[in-house]
Amino acid sequence: MIVKKISLVVAALFSMSMFAQETSEHAKEIKPEVKLSYLDSIKSTFKKDDLASRVDSLWMNELVSLDIYDDLTKDIQTINKDVTVDEELPTELLKQRLAAMNAKSPFEIEYNQGLENIIKSFLKNRKKSFSRLMALSEYYFPIFEETFAKEKIPLEIKYLAVVESALNPKAVSKMGATGLWQFMYGTGKQYALKIDSYIDERSDPLKATAACSDYMTRMFSVFNDWELVLASYNSGPGNVTKAIRRSGGKTGYWDIRNYLPKETQGYVPAFYATMYLFEYHKEHGINPERAVVKNFETDTVGIKNQISFKQLADLLDMPQSQLQLLNPSYKLNIVPAYHGEMNFLRLPKDKIAAFVSNEDKIYAYVEHESLVKTIPTRLAAKIAPKGKSVREAVESSKDIQFYKVRKGDNLGTIADKYNVNISDLKKWNNLKTNAIALGRTLKIKSDIDASAKVVKEPKSIPAIEKNTEEAIASNDDKDKVSIQTVEYVVAAGDNLGSIAKKFGTTIADLKELNDLTSNNIGLGKTLVVSKIVTEIQEPVTTAIASNSVDAFKKKAPSAKSASEDYYVKKGDSLYSISKKYPGVTISDIKKWNGIKDEDIKPGMKLKING
Structure with a gap:
């Protein structure tokens, strides 16, 4: 009897487990249908390649940072070459190393107290900067060396780009000189570099280096001395010839140095100091940072139709900052398509394979994107009158x-x-x-008021004040769109790279969130560091009924209702500050701050209503 009962219990348990398993398998078979976006549907058809190349986001922040450029430029202009710097480097040892450098260089590298002071100053204050610069040099120096070798120019000239721009192709001086080799607008045009609304080839490493090589060749035929060529590159050949005359006809750089402009007096010594630190970095404990992007790992592809970096980043699964680094000559982060001309895009080689294999699909997506308007399709469907298509509803709402x-x-x-x-x-x-x-x-x-602040990503949702919500829904649909913003006030010593690192974002995203056109940020400025967009099922607080897009526009805050403090930076003018704020004029700034003339000074706080 007991055995019979046990058998019945086992049978019951077995049947229950079988039923549960069938139920589970049946549940697995019934999956909700997931609707893919057009972007995801395009990417799902991409032909995949096995190569993969991921770029460290922190490294990318370093690559596009301008802080090294600013620091080195300031050093070269302010270092007192006649004041001894206390840094552990015996003079006799330095003389021996300079003599060794001179033996294998066409430059006349000689010891003097001014050069020793600059080398020691760099060692004391710029060790970390040079560690980063050496990592960057792994990408740029092969480009320079290949071009210079063809033209029989000393390869040591590559160090000049460190002095000129800290190897940043986006570097812009106070005078407007741009790119790795710091060409002025007129000089760039003189050497056939294209400069228009979309493209500035002064920032193109290949083309700008070719122009630099051409300049060096011409100047050497004039002065027949590489030190004087370097001096002429900084101050112009006219100032060099004046210095030669004022010195009584002497033609050595160190003989005419005191007759050159003040900046040029520290220019050649800074070049030699840079060369020394690159040559003897190990002896001074300077360890180059990891370079994950190298020129030989990239290639170019011709672009047939206009395409933006944002579209490329989405399609190829790569950060926009990497596209900006590899293609610095495109000013608006857009590769334009000119009739009869071919523009090129540089990509990592594994991304080249993905682009070429799926080129038609990529251009199809770009064409689709050009038809998509700022208002979301889901919202357009809600407010569309019966009998009208979503497309017509979007157009009618504008x-x-x-x-x-x-x-x-x-x-x-x-x-x-x-x-x-x-x-x-x-x-x-x-x-x-x-x-x-x-x-x-x-x-x-x-359908956007230009005076209201607009969120960049996604473009369809308006910017909201910190920790507030704005709902967009029809009377029969209670979906609520909420935007939460996180803000940060710039402190002393901050730069975009350090702030991006602190909040786990990128410099490109910070610039896009805050409509920044450069990497310069003022002390005390409030930055939006992230925006979180969510949909919440809650009672509607503000509704936009059918055909009432204007209802939202009336609630959008006017630009004139907001107030912001701006701290004047060196080189600022009322005109340049007004250009940072759409709709703000010079007379507005003067009225808000009680300024009678246009005299403003660095550090001065200005109130901006808008």
């Missing part, structure tokens, strides 16, 4: 606005201001090229 072109404007900045596409601007105004005349009035169909 207001026509007019904008008068001002000095410094281009289609890219205007499109960004109104959150529309450049191709649409051209279509609405019958423009065949990207050129626009000063004073021309442009027609803009936009």
Whole structure:
């Protein structure tokens, strides 16, 4: 009897487990259908290659940082070459090393007290900077050496780019000199470098280096002395010839140095000091940082249609900062397509394979993107009148606005201001090229008020004050869109790289979130470091009913209602500050701050209402 009962219990348990297993398997078979975005559906059809190359985000922050450039530039201009620097380096040992460098160089490298002081100053204050510069040099120096070797120019000239730009192709001096080799606008044009609204080839490593090589060759034929060639590169050949005359006809750099402009007096010594630190970095405990991007690991591809870095980053699964590093000559993060001309994009070789294998699909996605407007499809479907397509609803929700072109404007900045596409601007105004005349009035169909702040990512959702919410829904749909922002006040010693590192983001994202056009940030400025967009099922607080996009626009805060403090930086003017704030004029700033003339000083705090 007991055995029979035990058998029944075992049978019951077995049948229950079998039933549970069948139920589980049946549940596994029923999966909710996941709707893919157009981007995901395109990428799911991509042909994959086995190669993979991931770039360390912290390293990318270092690559696009301008702090080394600012520090080195300041050092070269302010170091007192006649004041001894207390740093452990015996003079006799330094003389021996300089003699060894001189033996294998066409330059006349000789010891003097000024050179020793600069070398010791760099060792005392810039060891970490040179560690980072040596990592960057692994990418740029092979480019320089290949070009110089073809033209029979001393390979040591490569160190000049460290002095000029700290190996940053986006470096811009106070005078407007741009790129690795710091060409002025006129000089760039003189050496056939293209400079327009989209492209500045002064920032192109290959083309700018070729122009630099051409300049060096011409100047050596004039002076027949490489030190004087370097001096002429910094101050111009005219100042060098004046210094020669004032010195009584002497032609040695150290003989005419005191007759050269003050900056040039420290220029050649800084070049030699840089060469010394690269040659003897191990002896001074300078360990180069890891270089994950090397030139031979990249290649170029011709671009047939206009495409943005954002679209490429989404499609190829790579950071925009890497695209910016490899393609610094594209000013607006867009590769344009010119009729009859081919523009090229540099990518890591594994991404080249992905691009070439899926080129047609990539251009199809770009074309699709150009048709997508700022208003989301889901919202457009809600507010669309019956019988109208979503596309028609989007167009009907837009207001026509007019904008008068001002000095410094281009289609890219205007499109960004109104959150529309450049191709649409051209279509609405019958423009065949990207050129626009000063004073021309442009027609803009936009559902965004230019005076209101607009979130960049995603473009369809308006910017919200910190820790507040704005709901967009129809009467029968209670989906709520919430945006939470995290802000940070810039402290002394901060730069975009350190802030990005602190909050786990990138410099490119910080610049996009805060509409920054450069890496310079003022002390005390409030930065948005992240925005979190969520959909919450809650009672609607503010509704936009059918055909009432304007209801939201009335609630959007006016730019004039906000106030911000701006700390004047060296080189600022009221004009340059006004350009940072759309809709703000010089007279506005003067009125808000009680300024009668345009005299402002670094460190001065200005109130900006807008």
